[in-house]
Amino acid sequence: MENQIDTGLLHIPATEPIVIFAIILLSILLSQTIFRKIKLPAIIGYILAGIALGPHGWGILQNDSSIQLFGNAGLLFIMFVAGLDLNLQEFKHTAYKSIIFGLLTFSIPLSLGFISCRTLLHLDKLPSFLVSIMFSTHTLIAYPIVSRFGITKNEAVAITIGGTIITDTLVLMLLAFIASGYGNSSNSLVWLKIVISGIIVAFLILWLYPKALRWLLRHIEGEKLIPLIFIFFMIFLAGILAKAAKLEPIIGAFLAGLALNRTLSGNRELMNNIELIGNTLFIPFFLLGIGMVIDPHLMTEGSLVIKVALILTLAALIGKYFAAQLTRFIFRYSSVQGNLIFGLSSTHAAATLAVIFIGFRMGIIDVYILNGTIILILLTCLTGSIVTDRASRKIHLAEEYTLPEVSALPERILVPVANPQSLQSLLELAIVLKHPGSDEPIYPISIVEDNDQVQQNILKSRKNLDNIIQHISLSEVKIQPLVRVDVNIVSGIIRGIKETMASMIVMGWGGSLKTSERIFGSILQKIISETEQTTLVSRIKQPVFIFKNINVLCPPNVEYEVGFIYWVSKILIMAYRIQATLEFKTSKDLLPVFSTIARRWKINPSLKNTIYSDWETGFESSSHSKTDDLFVIVAARKDTISFLPVFDSLPQRLNHLPENLNFILLFPEQVEKMKGTGVIPVSEIHISPIMSQMENLKKISKKVMKSVQKKSSHE
Known part of the structure; x- marks a missing residue:
């Protein structure tokens, strides 16, 4: 072959797998x-690199099966992440907007494309219809840009x-209809089969996948590699089922x-x-593969190719732009949000190639439409990526600027x-x-009691903390382990709270009380009594991220x-992050209050507020929660407004x-309040000290009665 150069490993086009992989990396x-450096999306660089390295450029790489394998995986991954990042709570509130x-974005480009093909390109009805279908579809090429700027939760x-x-879905169903045989009397049967099989596959994936992953995560807690492999297997299995x-x-x-x-929304690791x-x-392999398909030499092969490419590109972009702007007008979005919708929905790639190649193989369209479509893919990817990048930057800056106010003191969590x-x-x-937005580290603290083996215990504690934190490896969160020496655990924790100026303490449940703790008080009781x-x-x-429901019992x-x-x-932030349904059980209707706090943080979790007749009833109903439920009991320190004797x-x-039961x-952070100040209605004030003493008297009398009964039974 005249275009091949062979100098050992430096074979052009490259054939050695290690050379191909090194060039791509x-x-x-x-x-x-x-x-x-030039402040443009890397997506454009991947496509241009594919053009330069591919068979239509320098010819260093061939668009062979290995490239296509990773490319197909990249396309599936893009769609998987799109579904993964879609906040289901938000989607429930915006479902009708998505449908509109x-x-x-299906009908406007379809109509404009059909008119353009009939009037400007003078195509027949079937080729015009097929090409206009291509205008309606789009691939979320620019979605990684949105993800990188952290605005995936934006409603747009x-x-x-x-x-x-x-x-x-509409485009691919129409494509399957055409590919099944245009004019064939069995088309209605083909449609019926596609619809029924599609419903079955959707049911299997949506019902079975969450159960399978939850089961795996429960039984292999602490493992990292197995869940990762399992998830990628599930992605490709879903593709096989759809196929x-x-x-x-x-x-x-x-x-x-x-x-x-x-299941995965709260598991950042x-x-x-x-x-x-x-x-x-x-994703880079996928975009490189797209670049390899594009032939830049087509631009020099005559005015017809350029004319076809320009008409196709303009029709596609104008149709998507009108759809985006009309959506912005209907739902009163900002101009930046309208541009973001246009940028995301204007890029054509995989589905466009599928439509046009099927039409070319069937002889419905000619080589000029095929070549023009390849140029359309390059131009729309460039345009969509640039528009999305600029809009994402503006929205990111605006959202950062309008974050809710927080306390002047930094939030610090001690564990x-x-x-x-x-x-x-x-x-x-x-x-x-x-x-959200807090850069403060989380402080795990280990307390070493001051005794003869203190140095050995310090080294052991440091090693244990470091080993566990290395295995957790949460890249987005700073973790600063602490080891402190003190006369006892409670004193060490309290000193750690003061040193770090902690605003919240997260600690584990100790289980049953020891005899000494019953007499002198447990670690929890001492910490609660001596801190605020x-x-x-x-x-x-x-x-924590696999909980479906969070039930919060409030006094x-x-x-x-x-x-x-x-x-x-x-609690609202936690429910939103793990996408759990949140139910507050309170003595009065506080739903407007909870909703106001949620709006302050620009989150929209699924909220309920159940009113209980008395606290005991609320406790009994919540204590029978399911495995996927998290029961949160809001208590109080003694002699505070919401304290109950129980x-x-x-x-x-x-x-x-x-x-x-989890x-x-x-x-809550609490300080003793003076009663009768007018802040709380008199009818709602609980005389907790008196009630507490009465409760203690009841306990003593029960114990006395039990001892009397035991003595009488022995006699």
Whole structure:
């Protein structure tokens, strides 16, 4: 071959796998470095690198099966992450908007494309219809840009993703209809088969996938590699199932992301690992593969190719622009949000190639339309990426500027560690409770008692903490372990709170009380009595991010406590992050208050507020929670507004709850309040000191009666 050069390993086009892989990795590295310097998306660099390295450029690489394998994986990964990042709570509130945008971004480009092909390109009806279908579809090429700027929760992004699935599903179904045989009398039967098989596949993925992953995470807690491999297997299995149903594999991948959305949304470690592999290999390979298909020499082969390319590109971009702007007008979005919708929905790639190649193979379209489409892909990818990048930057800056005000003191979470095996669970809880935007580290603290073996114990504690934290490896969260020497554990924890100026304490549940603790008080009782910080005591025996429901039992007058807004914000943020349904059980209707706090943080979790007749009823109903439920009991310190006498015996009652019940005992930040100040209605004030003494008298009388009965039975 005249275009081949062979000098050992330096064979052009490259055939040695290690050489091919090295060249691709170098091109990915250079694209990231160069395009970040010139402030353009790396996506454009990947496509241009594919053009330069591919068979239509320098000919260094061939678009062979290995490139296509990783490229197909990249496309599936993009659709999987799109489903994974779609906040289901937000989607429930924006579902009708997604449907409207999906119909607009399908019908407007379809209509404009059909008219353009008939009048400007003078194509017949079937070729015009096929090409106009191509205008309606789009691929979320620019989605990694949105993800990088951290604005995936913006409503404009949510409706674009939802609309993408609607329009792509309609396009791919029409394509399957055409490919099955235009004019064939059995088309109605083909349609029926596709619809039925698609419903079955969707049901299997959406119902079975979450159950399978939850089962795996419960039984292999602490493992990292197995869940990661299992998730990637599930992505490709979903693609296979969709393919078997005569649907495009990207639909199966999106359904897989949607199915695992709630289970993975709070697990930042696993999400980080998934995104790292996908963004490093799969997506760049996919974009390089797109670049290799593009032939820049077509621009010099005559005015007809340029004319066709310009008409196709303008029709595609104008149709998508009108759909985006009409959506912005209907829902009163900002101009920047309208541009973001346009940028995300204007890029054409995989589905466009599928439509046009099928039409070319069937002889419906000619080589000029094919070549013009390849140029359209390059131009729309460049345009969409640039528009998305600029809009994302503006929205990111605006959202950063309008973050809710927080306390002047930095938020610092202290995690006392008694049992090193529970540290991962406590850190996961601390992370989902952390305020968005907080750069403060989480402080795990180990207390070493001052005795003859203090130095050995210090070294052992440091080693244990370091080993566990290295295995957790949460890249987005700073963790600063502390080891302190003190005369006892309680004193060390209290000193740690003062040193770090901690605003919240997250500690593990100690279980049954020892005899000495019954006499002198438990560690928890001492910490609660000697501190004022918000304190959470956790007995969670599974990953926190797989909970479906959070049930919060609140005592009367809880809304009057100093730390009310703070702890409610924490629970709301946690529910939003793990996408769990949140139910508050209170003595009065506080739903407007909870909703106001949620709006302050610009989050929209699924909220309920149940009114109980008395606290005991609320406790009994919540104590029978399911495995996927988290029971949060809001308690109070003594002599505070919301304190109830029953709280004295609460630790003992919690010890008798079923072993599989996961709960958090929460003590809000509280200071003693003066009664009768007019802040609280007199009718709502609980005379807790008197009630407490009466409760103690009851306990003493019961014990006396028991001892009397025992003596009489012996006699």
